[in-house]
Amino acid sequence: MELIDSVIKEIEELDDALQKKYIPKSHYGIKTNLKPLWKLSKEKSNLLIKLTKQHNPKTILELGTSSGYSALNLRKASKTAKIYSIEFDEKKVELAKHHFNKAKVNIVVIQARVNNALNQWQEPLDLVFMDCDKNYLHYFNQLKPCLNPKALIIVDNYEKSNDITKMVKEEFNVREEIGLLFFHYDIAS
Numbered sequence: 001m002e003l004i005d006s007v008i009k010e011i012e013e014l015d016d017a018l019q020k021k022y023i024p025k026s027h028y029g030i031k032t033n034l035k036p037l038w039k040l041s042k043e044k045s046n047l048l049i050k051l052t053k054q055h056n057p058k059t060i061l062e063l064g065t066s067s068g069y070s071a072l073n074l075r076k077a078s079k080t081a082k083i084y085s086i087e088f089d090e091k092k093v094e095l096a097k098h099h100f101n102k103a104k105v106n107i108v109v110i111q112a113r114v115n116n117a118l119n120q121w122q123e124p125l126d127l128v129f130m131d132c133d134k135n136y137l138h139y140f141n142q143l144k145p146c147l148n149p150k151a152l153i154i155v156d157n158y159e160k161s162n163d164i165t166k167m168v169k170e171e172f173n174v175r176e177e178i179g180l181l182f183f184h185y186d187i188a189s
């Protein structure tokens with residue numbers, strides 16, 4: 001088993017344990033709390049991997065790191081992309097960094113509120129994965145100037161954010177599968 005797969009498995013076990021309100025041995029001594037990780041399901045992670053592989057992005061931005069589970073799946077899908085992930089919770093940032101170090105992968109965690117980080121964002125992006133609070137339309141509008149043509153946008157739990165769902169369905173060729181909504185930022189569409 002690859003190192004990255006063993007860390008992904010460890011996070012799945014941590015998530016199970018936290019739901020039963022205990023910390024497993026693998027995470028003794030690591031600053032965490034008993035809050036749920038709200039990580040992606042295995043099924044959604046597999047779709048995230050498939051979409052990322054197909055798109056072959058050079059630069060990826062994730063909104064909502066939590067334990068780093070989905071970011072590690074993004075890294076599994078692309079060994080070479082630059083990956084950034086934004087998270088405001090200090091303990092989650094520490095937990096995610098612990099997992100990235102353990103998996104020996106380079107993923108840049110930005111500890112900030114998404115809104116603040118995106119206000120200053122300048123780097124062109126090929127893929128954005130949104131999995132944080134549900135101000136997705138606002139974040140999408142903030143990111144628009146940095147999206148490369150045909151950038152792939154993937155949104156989790158979009159049904160809780162009616163505004164982005166309505167707008168993108170009117171303006172883009174959107175697909176929905178197992179609770180993920182995704183579309184290419186095609187300004188000509």
Ligand SMILES: C[S@@+](CC[C@H](N)C(=O)[O-])C[C@H]1O[C@@H](n2cnc3c(N)ncnc32)[C@H](O)[C@@H]1O
Nearest residue numbers: 038039040064066069070087088113114132133
């Ligand atoms: C659903 S979880 C992310 C799960 C992660 N993508 C995964 O699958 O492993 C959402 C995370 O976003 C963080 N978050 C929510 N709103 C945020 C905001 N406005 N700015 C920064 N982080 C935020 C939460 O603290 C939480 O850790």
